[in-house]
Amino acid sequence: MSGPAGPGAAGELVVRVDRARCVGTGLCAGAAPGDFQLDADGKSRPRRDTTVPSDGLSDAAEFCPVEAITVVDAATGRRVAPLD
């Protein structure tokens, strides 16, 4: 990981997965293996409390077929992906 540590630090992101929606495609873990993992029940969960921007992470949020993923700015709470 790069950048300053600690919640709310500049550029830090929080990843959320709506596990009620997730259908376990694993597309997110494939696009951003550092940010998502599939549990034993086949549903995705974020791997860490905060993360940093990457193409893989934007792709994951963009590709999720059921829109179960949101990525928000840790400092402002503003959604950064998926974008409309």
Add this chain to the structure above:
Amino acid sequence: MSVTPGQAVPGQPLVPLHCLRFAEPGPPRQAALPNGTPVWLVSRHRDARQVLTDPAFGRALLYAPDAPPLTSTPNLLDDPDSLLNQDGPDHQRLRRTVQRAFTPRAVARWRPWVASVVEQLVDDLVKSGPPADVVAGFSTPLPVAVISRLMALDGLDQDRMRHWSNLALSDSSHTPEEVAAALREFGAFAAQLIAERRREPGEDLVSSLLAAAEAEGSIPERQLVSLVCGLVVGGHETTMTSLGNALVYLLSEAPESWVRLGTDEEAAGAAVEQLLRAIPLGEPKELPGTVRRASVEVEVGGVTIPAGAVVAVQSQIANRDPEVYAEGQFGDLFAPLAAPSLTFGAGPHHCLGAWLARMEMQLALHRLADRLPGLRLAEPVADIDWRLGSITRSPQRLTVVW
């Protein structure tokens, strides 16, 4: 002689799909395919979901050199180059070329256009009758028009598309030679389409998937050809089938629900989920369900499935599992589902076109019922002429009056 639930009784009229009865879900059990290949049947919702999502179960392994034969007439779903038959990173690489076009947000952008196609078809249907054939005039042309527009298939007429699709999804009623010939023709069409869009890219799905594949760099050409064929077939066959069979159910058994579909668009969306859960697309024939093969020994629902075993997920049974759906096959048609049904699968192969199919069905049922709240079948259900010879079954014709 006993009749397997869910299969036709020779000499008797075929029952509508919503009338098929299936065994109760239970733990995984061993059975044999018609060709003798041993198979594990998985029927509980929880177990079905596990098999579809666990990477220990794959599709590509079904076509490994040591794999047992599955069907006597291989069809498009058996093409080792198809999206459905890739696993792991190979699968993701190919799926990413098309995923962006099918997210709920991407599909929502097509909504006004799909609604206008639906309106046009309803207008034409109303002008042509009563009576009118709602299959030829509505449930077939809608998904055909949608996928043709998405892929810009200007040169492909509906009859040719339907012919290829029927053989591409053929059950054992066509010879392997007939199926192979149709698949060759279909493949040649797709290869030519790809060449054209490489020369002259447009705004369509084929152009965008080629651009994504180009950026990716290492996707074999055969997989792109197979993907284009899969999109043409997958893009209309299943939606046409679901819509046709939903109409049979609604018009023969649920006239009050039909009226409500027309007055409430949101309720129509909930009803589509219930209809897709409750009404299967076909009856189990050569394969008892959607198949996978275990790469290692895995425990499913308390039963040990050995490495190399073929497993069939019986989604139709899991979709009625009382542990998940207390109401059984049908309850309140407008209630939200207790859990996502398995109609669109789960896991890495979860249907690419699920949101498109949902939107088409919601708009179709809502707008048709809105315009024709008194729509009803002109003939008894027992007289329905069924489209046979493919793994899906739906009415060939459905004469309606209003």
